[in-house]
Amino acid sequence: MTGKRKLLAAASSVALAVFATSADAAVLIQGTGFWGSNTSTTAVSRANQSFQFSFDLPDTITAAAGYAFTSAISNFSFSLNGVALSAVPSEIRFYSSANNGLFDMVLNGVNLRLFGADVGSNGTLGPSGGYNFTAAVNGNGATGLGVTTVTSLAAAVPEPAVWGLLILGFGMVAGRMRYRRRQPTQLRFA
Structure with missing residues (x-):
């Protein structure tokens, strides 16, 4: 040579x-819950049925106008009573506890709101662990109860x-x- x-x-x-x-770390958000008896029937909810969801976010989320934080969603899955649904999220917004906390998901036009815990009030997702939440569909007050876990996943390989x-x-x-x-x-x- x-x-x-x-x-x-x-x-x-x-x-x-x-x-x-860079090979960024991701944040995995998983939730399980049970819809109450007054829950209306939508594409993502049915009375007296369990639900489960999970999705990945980048390690940091970016602030949108006002008090919400928005970010790209990947590897999204949603199941109702153990059956996987083809629900497609169009957005997700994280809120501070001052604004009822946790986040909203818009799935196939249905607004699924989870509130009662503070995940992401400062622009980064909170510590790993479990959060209790209450869920409502399209703001009609029908509630479901569950636990959301937030887990930070480190990159498996060194950065390039x-x-x-x-x-x-x-x-x-x-x-x-x-x-x-x-x-x-x-x-x-x-």
Whole structure:
């Protein structure tokens, strides 16, 4: 390998390490509950039936106008009485306890409101653990009770920048071990 190629390879490795995207941690939110006897029948609720949901969020959530925090949702699932539904969330908003706490989900046009705990009042999701909540569908006062757990999931692999630096460091060590300083030829007489 010529000197220019070595320089190009080293520069490419450094650029890859510097400009690689990070492997962010995610926050997993899971909830289980039971709809009360007065709950209206909608796409996501039925009286006297259990419900379950889960979704992932980035580690930090961004503040929207006013008091709500909105964020992208991924890996969403919702089941009613053990049957998975194809409910598609169009938004989720987190609120502080001053605004009745927890969050709203809009699923297939149905507003599912969970309130009674403070998750995300400062722009980041609260500590891992369980939260009791009350649920209402479309604000009609029908309630369900349940527990929501918030779990922070760390990235399973090192960030790409770390990998780039590790490879660059090992490459430099290996190159140094292979390199031999050339000695000028000396003529000696005995």
